[in-house]
Amino acid sequence: MSHTFYIAMSYAVSAIVILCLVAWTWLDGRARRQELAELEASGIRRRSAQPKGDAA
Amino acid sequence: MTDSLAISKFTELANPTRFLALAARILPWMAAATAILFAIGLYLSFTTEGDYQQGATVRIMYVHVPAAWLSMMCYTVMAVSAIGTLVWRHPLADVSHKAAAPLGAAFTLIALATGSLWGRPMWGTWWVWDARLTSVFVLFLMYLGLIALNRAMDDPSRAARVSAVLILVGFVNIPIIKFSVDWWNTLHQPASVIRMGGPTIDREFLWPLLVMAIAFTMLFFTLHVMAMRNEIWRRRVAAQRRMAARLAGREA
Numbered sequence: 061m062s063h064t065f066y067i068a069m070s071y072a073v074s075a076i077v078i079l080c081l082v083a084w085t086w087l088d089g090r091a092r093r094q095e096l097a098e099l100e101a102s103g104i105r106r107r108s109a110q111p112k113g114d115a116a
Numbered sequence: 117m118t119d120s121l122a123i124s125k126f127t128e129l130a131n132p133t134r135f136l137a138l139a140a141r142i143l144p145w146m147a148a149a150t151a152i153l154f155a156i157g158l159y160l161s162f163t164t165e166g167d168y169q170q171g172a173t174v175r176i177m178y179v180h181v182p183a184a185w186l187s188m189m190c191y192t193v194m195a196v197s198a199i200g201t202l203v204w205r206h207p208l209a210d211v212s213h214k215a216a217a218p219l220g221a222a223f224t225l226i227a228l229a230t231g232s233l234w235g236r237p238m239w240g241t242w243w244v245w246d247a248r249l250t251s252v253f254v255l256f257l258m259y260l261g262l263i264a265l266n267r268a269m270d271d272p273s274r275a276a277r278v279s280a281v282l283i284l285v286g287f288v289n290i291p292i293i294k295f296s297v298d299w300w301n302t303l304h305q306p307a308s309v310i311r312m313g314g315p316t317i318d319r320e321f322l323w324p325l326l327v328m329a330i331a332f333t334m335l336f337f338t339l340h341v342m343a344m345r346n347e348i349w350r351r352r353v354a355a356q357r358r359m360a361a362r363l364a365g366r367e368a
Contacts, residue, residue: 063173066237070230074179077229078335081222085342092349099353104360 130207132348139345146338153331160324167321176234178324182332183226187255188290190220190336194262195287198280208344210276211351213283214266215343219336221259228256239303247296248304251289258286272351 099105157178167174194216200209231249232242243249262279269275297306317325 063171063237066233067172067175070176070179070233073229073233074183074226077222077226081219081339084218085339085346089342089346089349092346092353095353096349096356099356099360102360104356104363 132207132211135208136345136348139341143338143341143345146334146341150331150334150338153327153334157324157328157331160327164320164324170238173234173237174321176230177321178328180227180230180234181325182329183223183230184252185329186332186336187220187224187227187252188293189333190216190223191255191258191283191287191290193340194220194283195290198283201276201280202284210272210280211344211347212340213262213279214276215347216340217259217262217266219339219343221256221263223332223336224252224256224259227252244303246302246304247300248293248302251293251296255289255293258289 161175161178166172194213197209197212197216200206201213228249231252235244236242262282265279265282266275269278294307296302297304
């Protein structure tokens with residue numbers, strides 16, 4: 061195997077791991093935001109986010 | 117900035133809502149800076165000359181060394197956060213060390229894989245159980261263990277305290293990794309950049325390496341802020357689900 065193979069593999073492995081990490085972080089954030097939006101749409105809000113006088 | 121003002125700014129960030137607002141403002145800038153630094157770093161990595169002994173294989177160093185530095189820096193960030201959890205009970209400290217563990221595991225994996233890919237043509241072997249390689253492999257296992265521990269425990273505050281203690285105990289491995297090449301006779305070459313007396317590496321290789329190291333560091337901080345934001349949202353979802361279950365129980 062030529063040295064080019066080892067260099068290309070190193071950059072490919074790094075790129076794959078980094079892209080997976082970025083995609084996982086971004087998709088995780090999108091899924092959590094969606095869950096929060098669904099909960100708020102169904103009227104479930106955090107106490108601090110509820111309008112005053114509606115805390116009970 | 118006086119000490120009390122600096123402390124009050126730090127305390128303000130303890131409010132997750134303020135942290136989320138700050139993250140929304142700074143994340144686009146951090147992501148843009150990361151992309152620009154990677155573009156410059158990769159250009160330099162592939163346009164500079166090869167080493168007279170290693171040839172073009174020296175280019176592996178531009179991803180291997182920053183990943184190896186980050187694997188240790190990420191654990192150091194986790195150790196500082198662990199102190200924040202145990203000493204100051206800062207509400208974002210446990211969010212920080214929980215969010216950093218998968219990032220640290222990923223950078224350690226890159227360091228191990230690219231090191232192995234460099235070792236085969238240069239040393240004639242993919243792997244040896246020498247002090248540096250073994251201690252970095254132990255670091256990788258520690259990251260995996262901390263991720264598993266955080267996922268295994270239902271109570272986030274208890275998981276945070278147990279993780280914080282384990283992180284601080286495991287921090288002993290960081291100086292072992294750093295100084296392993298000086299303390300023991302290993303196959304891995306000694307430090308050539310961060311060492312007493314300055315770098316021994318030629319400027320031609322030092323510049324791409326430094327730009328790539330800054331790019332990797334910016335990538336880590338960008339992903340860390342994103343992962344912390346995700347963790348805060350995850351906890352809010354869990355809290356709102358509990359609230360919904362309580363309301364449903366009252367109505368039933």
